[in-house]
Amino acid sequence: MPNTETIAVVRGEAEIHPRIAHLFTTAKTEISCAANDLHTWGIRTGSVQGPQSLAPRIAEGLVVRKLYRSGILLDPLCARYANAVQSAGGDVRITPDELNETIVIDGRIAILAGDLSHGVRSYSVVTVPEVVQGVSSLYAAAWRSATPLSTWDRRVAELREMAPRILEVLASGCKDETAARTLGLSVRTYRRRVAELMAALGAGSRFQAGVKARELGLI
Amino acid sequence: MPNTETIAVVRGEAEIHPRIAHLFTTAKTEISCAANDLHTWGIRTGSVQGPQSLAPRIAEGLVVRKLYRSGILLDPLCARYANAVQSAGGDVRITPDELNETIVIDGRIAILAGDLSHGVRSYSVVTVPEVVQGVSSLYAAAWRSATPLSTWDRRVAELREMAPRILEVLASGCKDETAARTLGLSVRTYRRRVAELMAALGAGSRFQAGVKARELGLI
DNA sequence: CGCCGATTGACAACTTCTTGCCAGATCGAG
DNA sequence: CTCGATCTGGCAAGAAGTTGTCAATCGGCG
Known part of the structure; x- marks a missing residue:
């Protein structure tokens, strides 16, 4: 098997945020993202581009799904960001439940955020088809039980x-x-x-x- | 007046931690420090040297006073650090009250930690004699009402x-x-x-x- | 071995919080 | 102008938390 079909563990935001940014720019069909806050995936820190940059690609058919915890809507900045994703053509849903923070790209790559350890967070970057499929299913289940942002x-x-x-x-x-x-x-x-x-x-x-x-x- | 007798505002840990590290190494007579946690002054992150490095200078007469919140003693790492300062010859006291986070060096320079603003913290570096004197007095008052670490x-x-x-x-x-x-x-x-x-x-x-x-x- | 101090668990009184219910007020739509 | 919807505030019942008290137990010390 090509060695790209592996599981890589990445430690620290400085490592993972550029990768995510790159994956976001190269995604072809789908970006699905679940976050408990806007820090985990580098959104709050500006490591990832604003949602407006996705608008043209969404218009071309890129599906963007963002699933957030309800708590983030209490922060004006986060609420504004979530609404901006929606305005750009993305689909945003909200859940009161704790989320396993996940990104799925094109149904081929999954990134899972691990626990903090000594102040540093680990991320697993997975390309094994079966694992990505499983993660996608879990994401879909959480997505289905969530509520539209507007509500x-x-x-x-x-x-x-x-x-x-x-x-x-x-x-x-x-x-x-x-x-x-x-x-x-x-x-x-x-x-x-x-x-x-x-x-x-x-x-x-x-x-x-x-x-x-x-x-x-x-x- | 020489322009060293001013108040400088420094924003961000990356800016302030190296200055503190430098001030600690050049201090002659006294280092007084009040912290609500071991993060503010770069201790937890390792930006400032371990307390052992101060031991020879303490033996030579450098007075090191550390005033901490009682909450930090709940963290084994912090408790170990505080005890290491004590073992190195420093004087450590504990208070249950909220602290104005301060450093006073040689009675000539004071550094005050401000509030977080948009995730970035401001620090005031003061060399105006009257202000430093006042800050020292406030520190001394908090010091007097605190309890020795061992207790x-x-x-x-x-x-x-x-x-x-x-x-x-x-x-x-x-x-x-x-x-x-x-x-x-x-x-x-x-x-x-x-x-x-x-x-x-x-x-x-x-x-x-x-x-x-x-x-x-x-x- | 006995005594004393410290700790635990049971019980209880009290305080604080959680949530339901209802009456009254306000506001917007028809 | 009327009516329905929504919100507020008062009251209350119940749940959860806070703290005191006391008996029992255990370990250390003389």
Whole structure:
């Protein structure tokens, strides 16, 4: 077998981001991407070109699918990016569930993001047909159960506006009564907002919500 | 006035870490440092030399004072580093309070860490005598109210060992009863450990604890 | 061997949070 | 102008978390 049909492990963003950028520019039929945030695949850092650059190729038939966690919609920058992908002709869906961060290119190459180890993240670049097929199936399943961006964005647009202030008072460690007063809301309404934030973050406890908010750079 | 007596603003770690490294090697009488974590001043990333390199100069009379947040002692690497500074002849104190991250060199230069802005941190490098004096005074006040490392470390040594597992179940979002069972503890004991963690992190709510744990890289 | 200090687990009181329900207010469409 | 939809705030029930107290256990020390 040609040695391109292997699994390569790449360590660190400096290594993986140029490869992704290259793969994105050479993709012919399909780019499918699942991300918990806009950092993993070099989008936030600008390592990958803006979605506008894909528009002509989408018009020519390139299929672009982006699957994101709902939590990222709480960040105005991320929300704007996701909408830009949609405007460029890409298809964007949102899920509240934790995602296995994945990229599939042309049904032939799959990139899977591993765990952080000593501050460095590993990525597996796979070209074995059976493995790529399996990863594609998993992606398709997650895609099917997700919700269109427009539906989610309508829901979180207002929440996004007040999310920074809510997260700030939550992160200050004070009680709901104090937080509500600080924001000029009733306790009930404040608690509604917190519940919405937790739902958007996919968090089952306030501790978990704090961790996720921090991970997403919302705090 | 010589233009060295100014305030310079430096943006980004790549800029500030080499300067700090240089200042550390040229310091004559005193290095005072306050850090909320071991990342801000380039310690965790290795940009600054290990504490052993200071030992000969400490023996010659260089005074090294390090003031850290109690939360960092939950990280074995950080705890080891702090103890190494102490072993090298430095003086290390611990506070549960939030710190204004500062370095003072020879009572003549002060470096203050600002807030993150768009993922980049600003640092102010100050040589104006009056300002440096004021910063030194603030540092001294925080130093006086802090506790020796040995006292704190005795307290958190056992907590440090089980902190990863506790933080992991906390971050999973499950209830205390479930978490306790997962760790093989009673609910009361689990809650004692969580309370100790929150105290070490200086957190008043679980949400705040989640944020701080994530910031410290404990999760 | 006995005593003492530390720790654990059970129980409980209290606080804080989660969510449902309902009345009233507001706003937009017909 | 009316009506329906939506949101807010108050109230409340229940769940989850916080902390105190006490009895039991264990290990170390004299």
